[in-house]
Amino acid sequence: xxxxxxxxxxxxxxxxxxxxxxxxxxxxxxxxxxxxxxxxxxxxxxxxxxxxxxxxxxxxxxxxxxxxxxxxxxxxxxxxxxxxxxxxxxxxxxxxxxxxxxxxxxxxxxxxxxxxxxxxxxxxxxxxxxxxxxxxxxxxxxxxxxxxxxxxxxxxxxxxxxxxxxxxxxxxxxxxxxxxxxxxxxxx
Numbered sequence: 001x002x003x004x005x006x007x008x009x010x011x012x013x014x015x016x017x018x019x020x021x022x023x024x025x026x027x028x029x030x031x032x033x034x035x036x037x038x039x040x041x042x043x044x045x046x047x048x049x050x051x052x053x054x055x056x057x058x059x060x061x062x063x064x065x066x067x068x069x070x071x072x073x074x075x076x077x078x079x080x081x082x083x084x085x086x087x088x089x090x091x092x093x094x095x096x097x098x099x100x101x102x103x104x105x106x107x108x109x110x111x112x113x114x115x116x117x118x119x120x121x122x123x124x125x126x127x128x129x130x131x132x133x134x135x136x137x138x139x140x141x142x143x144x145x146x147x148x149x150x151x152x153x154x155x156x157x158x159x160x161x162x163x164x165x166x167x168x169x170x171x172x173x174x175x176x177x178x179x180x181x182x183x184x185x186x187x188x
Contacts, residue, residue, distance in 0.1 A: 017055050020045065021069065024062045029107035033063060033117030064121065070112065071131055074101060082138045091139045095181045102159045102177060103170045114160035132156060139185060151187045158184065 023044050027036045038059050042052040056062045081093045102109045136144035136152045
């Protein structure tokens with residue numbers, strides 16, 4: 001008889017937290033941070049509010065963890081890109097990673113770059129300055145100019161415009177984003 005693998009309590013907790021982040025992230029993206037309550041998230045998950053609060057003490061904690069997960073994943077990609085010798089190749093690889101992330105999580109990316117609640121989080125909880133600075137250093141140099149940092153910031157903020165193209169498929173939008181990011185980031 002085959003033996004059924006059992007999950008440990010810590011594995012169950014990790015799975016529950018991951019599910020909460022997925023559902024809350026989708027709800028934040030669809031309804032905005034302020035338009036989503038802890039009760040809404042609990043109801044969507046089929047949990048009581050107490051069960052949700054067992055894992056996260058506040059909606060801000062959920063948002064911070066979502067941002068941390070997205071930021072960590074992108075920073076890991078940047079670490080690999082930073083090893084590329086050619087500046088042009090590093091820029092191309094960074095743009096490819098940005099476009100892939102933007103299209104993979106269209107709603108979530110728009111939310112993360114445009115929702116006022118995300119901007120209002122204290123740094124580095126919102127992840128922005130650290131990521132923007134790291135991207136500028138990977139593309140340009142360890143001491144990017146203010147113009148270069150501005151270009152990177154504008155590139156990230158341009159992802160808010162994705163929501164104005166719901167009729168375009170990822171395949172149609174990808175080359176548009178790629179060309180636009182190349183133009184924005186072509187700074188000396």
